[in-house]
Amino acid sequence: MGIIKKQSTYSLIILYAGVIIGFIGTALIRPKILSEGEIGLLQIILNTTAMFSGIFTLGANFTTLRMFPIFQSEKDNNRGLFSLVLLIGIMGALIMIPVFLATEFFFFENKEGESLEEFAYTNNFYLGVILVIIARLFQNILDGYLRANKVSTLGIFSDSIILKVFPIIGLALYYFEWIDFVGLIYFNMSIFILPLVLSFVFLKKLKIFHLSAPGPFSKEERKEMRGVSMVGLFEIISAGIILYVDTIMLQWLIGEEAVGVYSTLFFFGLVVGIPARGLTRVAIVIIAEAFAKKEMSEIQAIYKKSSEVLMVVAGYVFLMIWGNRYSVEQYLGEPFSGAIWVIFFIGLAQFTDVIASVNYQIIAVSRYYYFNVILSVISVVLLVLTDYWFITEIGIVGAALGSLVSVFVINLVRFIFLKSRYGLSPFSLKTLKSMSVFLGVLALSGFLPDLENLYLNLFWKGGIITLSFIPLVYVLKCSEDVNTVINNVFRKVFRVISGN
Numbered sequence: 001m002g003i004i005k006k007q008s009t010y011s012l013i014i015l016y017a018g019v020i021i022g023f024i025g026t027a028l029i030r031p032k033i034l035s036e037g038e039i040g041l042l043q044i045i046l047n048t049t050a051m052f053s054g055i056f057t058l059g060a061n062f063t064t065l066r067m068f069p070i071f072q073s074e075k076d077n078n079r080g081l082f083s084l085v086l087l088i089g090i091m092g093a094l095i096m097i098p099v100f101l102a103t104e105f106f107f108f109e110n111k112e113g114e115s116l117e118e119f120a121y122t123n124n125f126y127l128g129v130i131l132v133i134i135a136r137l138f139q140n141i142l143d144g145y146l147r148a149n150k151v152s153t154l155g156i157f158s159d160s161i162i163l164k165v166f167p168i169i170g171l172a173l174y175y176f177e178w179i180d181f182v183g184l185i186y187f188n189m190s191i192f193i194l195p196l197v198l199s200f201v202f203l204k205k206l207k208i209f210h211l212s213a214p215g216p217f218s219k220e221e222r223k224e225m226r227g228v229s230m231v232g233l234f235e236i237i238s239a240g241i242i243l244y245v246d247t248i249m250l251q252w253l254i255g256e257e258a259v260g261v262y263s264t265l266f267f268f269g270l271v272v273g274i275p276a277r278g279l280t281r282v283a284i285v286i287i288a289e290a291f292a293k294k295e296m297s298e299i300q301a302i303y304k305k306s307s308e309v310l311m312v313v314a315g316y317v318f319l320m321i322w323g324n325r326y327s328v329e330q331y332l333g334e335p336f337s338g339a340i341w342v343i344f345f346i347g348l349a350q351f352t353d354v355i356a357s358v359n360y361q362i363i364a365v366s367r368y369y370y371f372n373v374i375l376s377v378i379s380v381v382l383l384v385l386t387d388y389w390f391i392t393e394i395g396i397v398g399a400a401l402g403s404l405v406s407v408f409v410i411n412l413v414r415f416i417f418l419k420s421r422y423g424l425s426p427f428s429l430k431t432l433k434s435m436s437v438f439l440g441v442l443a444l445s446g447f448l449p450d451l452e453n454l455y456l457n458l459f460w461k462g463g464i465i466t467l468s469f470i471p472l473v474y475v476l477k478c479s480e481d482v483n484t485v486i487n488n489v490f491r492k493v494f495r496v497i498s499g500n
Contacts, residue, residue, distance in 0.1 A: 014153060015274050018160020025168040026267045031332055033175050039260030041119060042188060044251060047244040048107045049129060049192070052100055053136035055237050056092035059229035060085040061144035062364070082145055088229070089141045093134050100130060107248070119182075128189050135192045142199035154202050158195035166191045241380045242406070246399035249387050258396050261339050268321050268328065269346025269400070275313040276354045287358065288365040299362060300424050307357035307426030308434070308479040314354040315438040316469055318347045323445035323461045327454040345400035349407040356411040357426040359418055371417060379410045434478040441469045 030039060064085050108121060139158070146154055170187040173179045179187060250258040290298045321328075322344055329337035363372050383406040390398025418424040445465055451457040473479070474486055 014156050014160050018164050021164040036257040036260035040256030043263040049132045051244050052133045056096040057140050058088050058092040060088040060141050063229050064144045064148050132189045132192050135196045139196040162194050253391050262396050265342040268343045272314050272318045272347045273350035276310050291365050303426045308430050309481045310354045311434045312479050312482045318351050319465050323465050326450040327457045330454040339396040341397045342400040345404045349404040352407050359414040375410050379406050382406045430478050433476045437472045
């Protein structure tokens with residue numbers, strides 16, 4: 001747990017710095033500068049490039065994470081594993097281009113066949129989208145190899161800082177009329193070159209950029225790599241649909257304005273899951289090594305402690321966000337306030353995912369890695385059905401409710417699977433304590449009156465939630481790691497006060 005604690009702490013600092021920056025850009029600035037339709041078009045471009053770049057890695061990252069612990073050696077450069085995944089990426093990029101050109105209308109047109117926001121798509125636009133997909137594709141591969149080498153913070157820095165700061169710069173340029181909306185789109189697309197360059201520089205600096213002929217691989221190893229890649233590919237396809245089907249369905253069922261409203265409110269709920277990102281990026285590498293050594297006790301410790309810590313941290317974040325929804329409504333105004341329950345359902349979906357801890361990662365590196373694919377397919381079907389039903393019945397909020405149902409069902413199945421196959425469980429008496437505190441403070445926040453001034457209301461409700469939640473978590477010892485952090489803070493404050 002030492003490596004996980006150290007790197008996840010650094011990652012958490014970067015992630016929450018990114019959250020603050022992203023909040024300023026996505027929640028405070030963007031809705032005041034762009035229309036809902038313009039926000040929707042920008043989000044659809046970002047989602048489309050993210051989905052294609054993930055799918056057309058062709059499962060390369062799964063191969064890296066699965067095989068790196070087996071091939072890890074200083075003498076043979078990991079048997080050319082890095083060269084192998086780069087070749088897979090090149091193959092994926094070549095396949096991606098005709099697939100994208102054949103399906104682009106599905107993403108960039110409405111159901112009447114009209115361009116979104118009446119944007120004039122040109123050959124330069126499509127070329128730009130293809131180049132962004134390729135850049136993000138190889139960034140995914142390089143970041144996967146860095147994570148396999150236990151360098152997880154760089155990718156988090158790119159996602160949380162670089163990809164959050166530069167869009168704000170673009171909005172500033174647009175606001176002061178130094179660029180038009182077309183220029184803003186191209187500016188946002190060009191940002192994705194920076195993380196790719198940064199990852200390449202770090203690979204060279206750390207001397208883990210080795211280009212050599214892949215192999216030799218035994219018959220069994222080739223068979224396993226093919227299986228892992230195929231499973232990874234199907235899982236990525238499913239994951240891409242899961243991540244972006246809500247915006248696609250909102251676009252086709254309601255319009256790009258709905259995507260703009262949903263993506264803005266979605267960000268608030270997404271913040272709840274931020275604490276898990278840094279930990280899971282580090283944990284999957286340690287879990288893979290533990291499986292290779294058959295150290296199930298270490299996996300159980302990671303599974304349980306991760307859930308305890310994440311439940312407390314994510315629970316507090318959820319309470320702070322949902323407890324201050326009045327201030328969010330007042331700041332954003334209509335039509336955002338009319339869909340405010342998107343925050344609740346997405347936040348609850350993220351909280352459910354966080355409680356489940358590293359269940360996905362454990363299955364991904366186990367002998368039953370293919371089970372994640374089965375669950376992903378089930379999740380896609382469930383999400384499409386629930387999204388269609390709920391969107392047609394209750395509108396924008398329906399997409400968020402569909403996500404919650406899907407996340408809950410899939411995590412429940414994963415829990416049952418790991419419990420029955422390996423006897424693993426993240427839950428204990430501490431889980432019950434944390435959940436009791438969470439529900440109690442959630443109920444309390446609902447009874448607190450709102451102050452008319454939205455900024456004073458933030459301090460009022462945020463203060464009550466903090467003074468209720470943190471002491472209860474500490475006294476009930478819901479997480480040893482959380483208590484250790486609180487104790488360290490107390491010691492430092494005491495030293496400052498006492499002058500020692």
